[in-house]
């Protein structure tokens with residue numbers, strides 16, 4: 859058996875960073891989502907190949923599809939937070955610091971992660 863380190867960002871097509879055409883957060887609930895189907899396909903493949911990995915869930919995704927988080931945990935994967943809404947810190951900084959409104963968004967994945975006993979990892983996109 860060989861060892862590998864494999865991580866997955868669990869996010870949707872409309873969570874793309876640094877692209878001006880990416881829809882704003884307010885529009886996300888109304889968009890066609892592929893994250894459930896694609897994550898399920900990956901989990902099936904990991905199960906078939908007996909691979910364990912770390913899945914970094916956006917809290918926005920975990921709120922809407924909590925069964926994906928539970929399924930990943932049940933399969934023995936590590937689940938971690940990838941922030942709430944996939945924002946780049948340097949795009950929300952004002953004069954080099956994080957405004958209170960942005961601080962709320964970047965820390966709001968903690969309650970979601972705690973609900974699933976997931977590891978909260980401080981990381982950028």
Ligand SMILES: [Zn+2]
Pocket residue numbers: 867869940944983
């Ligand atoms: Zn990401």
